[in-house]
Amino acid sequence: MRIATWNVNSIKQRLEAVTTWLGDAEPDVVCLQEIKCTDEAFPREAFLDCGYNALVHGQKGFNGVAILSRRPVEDAWTGLPGDDEDTHSRYIEGVISTADGVVRVASIYLPNGNPSDSPKYPYKLAWMDRLIAHARDRLALEEPLVLAGDYNVIADERDVYDPASWTDDALFRPETRAQFRRLLDLGLTDALRACSDEAGLYTFWDYQAGAWQRNKGLHIDHLLLSPEAADRLAAVHIDKAVRAREKPSDHVPVVVDLAIDVE
DNA sequence: ATGCCTTCTAGCAGAAGA
Numbered sequence: 529m530r531i532a533t534w535n536v537n538s539i540k541q542r543l544e545a546v547t548t549w550l551g552d553a554e555p556d557v558v559c560l561q562e563i564k565c566t567d568e569a570f571p572r573e574a575f576l577d578c579g580y581n582a583l584v585h586g587q588k589g590f591n592g593v594a595i596l597s598r599r600p601v602e603d604a605w606t607g608l609p610g611d612d613e614d615t616h617s618r619y620i621e622g623v624i625s626t627a628d629g630v631v632r633v634a635s636i637y638l639p640n641g642n643p644s645d646s647p648k649y650p651y652k653l654a655w656m657d658r659l660i661a662h663a664r665d666r667l668a669l670e671e672p673l674v675l676a677g678d679y680n681v682i683a684d685e686r687d688v689y690d691p692a693s694w695t696d697d698a699l700f701r702p703e704t705r706a707q708f709r710r711l712l713d714l715g716l717t718d719a720l721r722a723c724s725d726e727a728g729l730y731t732f733w734d735y736q737a738g739a740w741q742r743n744k745g746l747h748i749d750h751l752l753l754s755p756e757a758a759d760r761l762a763a764v765h766i767d768k769a770v771r772a773r774e775k776p777s778d779h780v781p782v783v784v785d786l787a788i789d790v791e
Numbered sequence: 792a793t794g795c796c797t798t799c800t801a802g803c804a805g806a807a808g809a
Contacts, residue, residue: 642807697809730807736794746809
């Protein structure tokens with residue numbers, strides 16, 4: 529079973545890029561972030577034509593998450609418990625039945641949090657508290673679980689081109705990294721780090737200042753696996769070549785292969 | 792030191808992103 533995560537930075541602008549990539553990469557499930565459209569505006573038909581069902585939690589203008597799946601997705605769940613005031617569309621989860629049993633998948637768009645001296649930063653840290661609480665509940669189900677998305681977290685020095693220049697950034701501040709460790713300490717495995725401890729395995733390159741050409745990247749897109757999923761981890765791949773294509777997103781797909789028979 | 796670039800909504804500039 530192949531599961532991917534990709535922050536597409538507007539599904540409307542990236543529709544052709546995504547459908548082309550689906551044909552090339554042949555994932556069973558894709559977690560999308562920053563679709564930047566309402567549920568109604570999501571191009572469901574285009575994905576149905578490619579053989580994918582869509583589960584969508586959209587928002588006008590910004591944010592928005594979705595899950596594309598070849599198999600039907602059941603038990604749809606949107607949003608994180610714990611804050612009735614939170615209007616951002618940043619979390620969607622569903623369950624996919626396979627020949628090897630169910631797999632639970634979530635698409636996560638964690639708040640950026642910058643500037644880190646603004647209210648956006650405490651919102652980020654509180655959102656992470658809510659994610660941790662929800663992940664704890666889901667882990668108790670003891671299912672294969674994949675929490676995939678744009679975490680807006682630089683977990684350590686290997687994940688950023690110039691750590692010193694990022695010390696006060698909301699993506700890299702000690703409080704952010706401590707929250708990410710709390711999440712992992714629930715018993716989750718970062719799929720990429722289970723396969724490699726190499727530095728410079730980036731998933732994002734800013735549009736500005738020639739960041740891609742200079743390889744000034746960040747590793748901020750993660751697939752976190754429950755023990756039941758980690759036991760079946762076969763491979764991880766960052767599809768870096770996608771960043772060099774026409775009209776790219778600033779993020780690239782990250783793909784895991786799990787030893788689970790879909791059909 | 793700042794902006795660099797891309798997308799959105801609104802309406803021909805400003806917010807948001809990371």
